[in-house]
Amino acid sequence: MTARTTYLEPDVLRALQKAGAAAKHGFGDPVLAELVMIRASQINACAFCLDMHVDVAVEKNGESAKRIALLNAWREAGDLYSERERAALALTEAVTVLTDGFVPDDAYESAAKQFTEPQLAHLIGLIAVINSWNRLMVTRRIEPGGPAW
Template identity: 85%
Template sequence: MTARTTVLAPQVRDAMVALGAAAKKGLGDPVLAELVMIRASQINACAFCLDMHVDVAVEKNGEGAERIALLNAWREAGELYSERERAALALTEAVTVLTDGFVPDDVFEQAAKYFDEAELAHLLGVITVINSWNRLMVSRRIEPGGPAW
């Protein structure tokens, strides 16, 4: 299958963009949102989303190259990521993979220590939206810079 150069489902794209914007706005931390989206995209091997969100994290939000480069190994990166970021990244991985069919209680409880109920709902929204984008882009084999659905 080859990538198409036109947007075939603009209503789907527009709804996904709006949902993602609402989730990120309610989270309130644009750097954290980008870290979450990059980590989920790493797990899902979505080159399109990785390219986009690394660029946004660095160019728009001033994220450092070291934190981006070590995101795949965030658990081993020492104090490079805050406890709040670590809780969000653990939740991201649990929601993205869902190997046991659910998010482990300890992962959810750890995130709930650092995010109030509304923030946690928005964080889950960001994680859900990026996983949806990853699946759309990977299933269509959209390369970096290609059309966003």
């Protein structure tokens, strides 16, 4: 597969970088932030973002290969993921897919029980930002390790 274009409007690039940094910083849990970004990127089939965020999760945050390998099946993985992580992953899937055109109450309420209101706002921002990145990379066909901009 060849990239369609590597050009990314500089103002869009800066805005997404700034929004992503703000969401991560305010969320305060770098390990879970990477799991959320990996899960959204799995759903969106974004190889570029998967490659990047798996590396960050493992090399920078010490995440285990097992937890990353089973992330796609987190519901069936028993106690491998905490209740808090499971709530964040369920919300990630609901926001990413929007099958019914809205985020189901149970996904939102489960996350709201696990996170403070500011943390939840940052989590939702983080999910929105990674979905934006996924769409930019998949649309432009940017391969893992390839030039993104």
